[in-house]
Amino acid sequence: MSFFKKLKSKFIKEETEEVSTKYKKGMKKTRNTFSGRINDLIARYRKVDEDFFEELEEVLITADVGVMTVMDLIDELKMEVKRSNIKETAEVKAVISEKMVELYYGEDEEGLEYLNIQEDDLSVLLVVGVNGVGKTTSIGKLAHQLKQQGKNVVLAAGDTFRAGAIEQLEEWGKRADVEVIKQSEGSDPAAVIYDGIQAAKSRKADVLICDTAGRLQNKVNLMKELSKVKRVIEREIPGAPHEVLIALDATTGQNALSQAKTFSEATNVTGIILTKLDGTAKGGIVLAIRQELDIPVKYVGLGEQIEDLQPFDPHAFVYGLFADMMDEKDESDEDEIVEDE
Amino acid sequence: MAFEGLAERLQDTIKKITGKGKVSEQDVKEMTREVRLALLEADVNFKVVKDLIKRIKERAIGQEVMDSLTPGQQVIKVVKDELTDLMGGEHSKIAVAPKPPTVIMMVGLQGAGKTTTSGKLANLLRKKYNRSPLLVACDVYRPAAVDQLETLGKQLNMPVFSQGTDANPVDIAKQAIEEAKENHYDYVIVDTAGRLHVDENLMDELTQMKETVNPDEIFLVVDAMTGQDAVNVAKSFDEQLDISGVVLTKLDGDTRGGAALSIRAVTGKPIKFAGMGEKLDQLEPFHPDRMASRILGMGDVLTLIEKAQTTVDEKQAKELEEKMRTMSFTFEDFLEQMGQVKKMGPLEDLMTMIPGMNKMKGLKNVQIDEKQLDQVEAIVYSMTKEERQQPEIMNASRKKRIAKGSGTSVSQVNRLLKQFNEMKKMMKQMTNMQKGKKAKGFKFPFM
Numbered sequence A: 001m002s003f004f005k006k007l008k009s010k011f012i013k014e015e016t017e018e019v020s021t022k023y024k025k026g027m028k029k030t031r032n033t034f035s036g037r038i039n040d041l042i043a044r045y046r047k048v049d050e051d052f053f054e055e056l057e058e059v060l061i062t063a064d065v066g067v068m069t070v071m072d073l074i075d076e077l078k079m080e081v082k083r084s085n086i087k088e089t090a091e092v093k094a095v096i097s098e099k100m101v102e103l104y105y106g107e108d109e110e111g112l113e114y115l116n117i118q119e120d121d122l123s124v125l126l127v128v129g130v131n132g133v134g135k136t137t138s139i140g141k142l143a144h145q146l147k148q149q150g151k152n153v154v155l156a157a158g159d160t161f162r163a164g165a166i167e168q169l170e171e172w173g174k175r176a177d178v179e180v181i182k183q184s185e186g187s188d189p190a191a192v193i194y195d196g197i198q199a200a201k202s203r204k205a206d207v208l209i210c211d212t213a214g215r216l217q218n219k220v221n222l223m224k225e226l227s228k229v230k231r232v233i234e235r236e237i238p239g240a241p242h243e244v245l246i247a248l249d250a251t252t253g254q255n256a257l258s259q260a261k262t263f264s265e266a267t268n269v270t271g272i273i274l275t276k277l278d279g280t281a282k283g284g285i286v287l288a289i290r291q292e293l294d295i296p297v298k299y300v301g302l303g304e305q306i307e308d309l310q311p312f313d314p315h316a317f318v319y320g321l322f323a324d325m326m327d328e329k330d331e332s333d334e335d336e337i338v339e340d341e
Numbered sequence B: 001m002a003f004e005g006l007a008e009r010l011q012d013t014i015k016k017i018t019g020k021g022k023v024s025e026q027d028v029k030e031m032t033r034e035v036r037l038a039l040l041e042a043d044v045n046f047k048v049v050k051d052l053i054k055r056i057k058e059r060a061i062g063q064e065v066m067d068s069l070t071p072g073q074q075v076i077k078v079v080k081d082e083l084t085d086l087m088g089g090e091h092s093k094i095a096v097a098p099k100p101p102t103v104i105m106m107v108g109l110q111g112a113g114k115t116t117t118s119g120k121l122a123n124l125l126r127k128k129y130n131r132s133p134l135l136v137a138c139d140v141y142r143p144a145a146v147d148q149l150e151t152l153g154k155q156l157n158m159p160v161f162s163q164g165t166d167a168n169p170v171d172i173a174k175q176a177i178e179e180a181k182e183n184h185y186d187y188v189i190v191d192t193a194g195r196l197h198v199d200e201n202l203m204d205e206l207t208q209m210k211e212t213v214n215p216d217e218i219f220l221v222v223d224a225m226t227g228q229d230a231v232n233v234a235k236s237f238d239e240q241l242d243i244s245g246v247v248l249t250k251l252d253g254d255t256r257g258g259a260a261l262s263i264r265a266v267t268g269k270p271i272k273f274a275g276m277g278e279k280l281d282q283l284e285p286f287h288p289d290r291m292a293s294r295i296l297g298m299g300d301v302l303t304l305i306e307k308a309q310t311t312v313d314e315k316q317a318k319e320l321e322e323k324m325r326t327m328s329f330t331f332e333d334f335l336e337q338m339g340q341v342k343k344m345g346p347l348e349d350l351m352t353m354i355p356g357m358n359k360m361k362g363l364k365n366v367q368i369d370e371k372q373l374d375q376v377e378a379i380v381y382s383m384t385k386e387e388r389q390q391p392e393i394m395n396a397s398r399k400k401r402i403a404k405g406s407g408t409s410v411s412q413v414n415r416l417l418k419q420f421n422e423m424k425k426m427m428k429q430m431t432n433m434q435k436g437k438k439a440k441g442f443k444f445p446f447m
C-alpha cells in the first residue's frame, strides 16, 4: 500500500473504529512529548488557514522529508481538516502528530528498531553505505553497546580500499575492546570477511560486524563487489547476514532515497543507521525511505564518542522535524524528551 | 521513483503552450510550479528556491517571454539564466601568496571528504602548477585520520607533516609553516578535523588556527549530496571563518547537487573545484553552467563532449566532427572511436552524462559488457576495407562471410549495422547540438 493510501485508510478507520488500548499505549509517549510541542505550535495559529499549512510545508521540506511526500501529506491533512470540519488548529494536533508516527510504523508493530541477533548462535551484521557517512564509527559504537550487553563481538576490516580505514577500525576495536580481523590494504574484501567469519566461528563469538568501503551507489562494479561480499557470508552461514545496515548521513538530502534503493538491490538492506543527527540536519528523508522501501531505522548516531548511538525513537524523531517551528524552548520540556528516549 | 528530470516533466506543460503561440500568466504559473518542484527535489534550499521562483516569475511574465515565438523554451532559458547567474562564473584559480608558502586550510563537516581532497589538491598543485606542497595532518580527533593522510602522502610520494594525535592542531599548523619555510615548500595544505558548524569549541579552534597561520585560502569542503542543511553549514563556516571558496565533493555520484546553489546563494563564495572520484587525480575545475543544468536534470552533454575532446586529440576531433556532420563516418572511424572510447574510462560513467540516458528503460544501470565490445570489434575486423568504408554495399553473402570470420551470427552482424546507422544519426544530432542548433530526435524543450 502506498504511503497515502495508508494514510487515508487511517483516517477512515479512525472515524469508525474505537481506538484500541494498544494504540493508546503506543501513543502515550507521543502525547507527552511531541503532541505537547505541536500544541505550542498550534497555539500560535488560531485558525487552520493557508499560512498554517504553508509554514508546515516549509518546516517539513526544510527537514529533507522530500517535496512530493510533503505535498501529499499536506493535501491529506487539508482534506481531513475539511472532512472533519476542523477550524481550530488545536484539533489538527491528532492529525499531525499521531498520524506521522503511526504512519512510520505502518502495518508493523512497534519494536522495529531491534536488531535481529541470534540467541545462541553467531549473528553477522554487514554495514554498507556511501563514502564518509559514518559506517566505521557506527560499527565502533555498536560493538561497544553489544559488548556491554555481554556479547562476544568480532569486527572484520572489510574496507581494504580507503587509506587508513583498517587502522581506523582497529582503533575502534581497541576502544570497544573487541577483536578486529584484518588483512593488508588492497586485499580482496570478500577474503577478509571470509577470514572474519572463520575467526568468529572458532572463537564462538556472538556477533560479527563487517565494515565495508564507502562507495557511491552508481558505481556498478563496486556494488557488484558488495553483493559478492554478501554472498560469501550467505554461503558460510545459512541465514546470514542477519542484518544488513545502511549508514545514512542525516545531512544528506533526497539522494539518500537513491542510496537506500540501490544498496538494497545489491545487498537487501534490513535497517538504517541514521548518523550525525547531533548537527542541525533532520534526516527527514528516512520517512520516505520507510514508506517507499519499507526499511526501518534501527539506530541514530548522535556524536563522535563511543556512547553516541541510540535506538531509533520515531516519536522523538518526528518531534525533531518540527522543533524549529516552536519558538521558545522550555528547559523542563527538554528534560522530558530525554527521559522518553 | 517520483524522480524525473525537469526536462521530461516540463514537456507536457510546454507541449500545451507551443500550440498556442502565446503564454498566459496561468501557463507561467504552471511552469514555475514544475521548476520549483525540480529545484526542491534537487535539494536546493527552500528559501533559496522561493527567491529564485519569484525572480523567474517576474521575468517570465515580462515582455521577453510573452512576445517570443517559443515561450516554453524562453521560460526555460530564463530559468537557466537565473540559475547560471546565481552559480557565478568559473573560479578554479588558487591563490598565490606574495611570499611563499601559500597556506590553504581545508575545513568542513565530518565525512565531507577533506582529507582526500587535500591529497588531490596537492597532486593538482604539483602536476598542473609545478608546485611543491606540504600536506599537514591536523585532524587529531578522528581515529587514524593522520594515518590516512600519511598513506595518501606515500601514494603521491609527497611529504606529510604530522605530530601524532597528542599535539594541538593549531601548534601543528604553525610548526608546519616553519618547516615549509625552511625547506622551501611553496604550498602548505592544512587538513583539519571534520566538525559540526554548531560545535563552538571546535569552531573556535579553527578561528584560532586562522589567526595563527593567516591562510591565503580557506576552502569549505562540502558533500554534493547535502540536503537542505547546506545553507546552515555554509553560513556558519563562512560567518566564522570568512571562507574563500568551496570544493564540492562526490559529484561523480547521481545526486542533482542542489546544495551547490544553496551555498552560492547564502555565501556568495565561488565553488572552485569538484571532486569526481576517489582517485587522487579526480579533482576538476567546477563548471557553474553545467551545474545549473545538472540541478535541473538536463544531463551533462557539455561534459560528455568535452571529455571526448580532451581524449581524442584536437585534429582527430575536427576530422571526426566533420565526418559526423556530413555523415561520412565509416566503420574504420568506428574502430578508431572504440579505441578512444576505451581510453575515456568506464562506459557506464559516460552513459550517465548523456541526458535522458538514465531514464531509458533497459539502459538504466546498464552494464556495458566488455565481451560484447570485443565481438563488435571482431565483426568490424572481419570486414573488407571496402565494406568498412561503404557499409551500404553489404549484402547477404558478405554478411555471412563476416559472421563466419568473426565467430558471430548473421543476426549479430545485422544488429551492428543497424546500430551503426542509428549511431551515425545520433552523432549528427550531437554535433548540431554542440553548435547550438536544434536537434530534432532529442526531444528536449530547452534546445
Ligand SMILES: Nc1nc2c(ncn2[C@@H]2O[C@H](COP(=O)(O)OP(=O)(O)OP(=O)(O)O)[C@@H](O)[C@H]2O)c(=O)[nH]1
Binding pocket: A129, A130, A131, A132, A133, A134, A135, A136, A137, A138, A159, A162, A165, A212, A213, A214, A215, A247, A275, A276, A277, A278, A279, A300, A301, A302, A303, A304, A308, B110, B111, B142, B194, B196
Ligand atoms: N557529529 C557526528 N559525526 C559522526 C557521526 N558518525 C560519524 N561521524 C564522523 O563522520 C566522519 C566519517 O565517519 P566514518 O565512520 O569514517 O565514515 P565511513 O562511512 O566509515 O567513511 P568511509 O569508510 O570513508 O566511507 C568521522 O569524522 C566521524 O567521526 C555522528 O553521529 N555525529
Ligand SMILES: [Mg+2]
Binding pocket: A135, A136, A137, A159, A165, A211, A212, A213, A214
Ligand atoms: Mg569506513
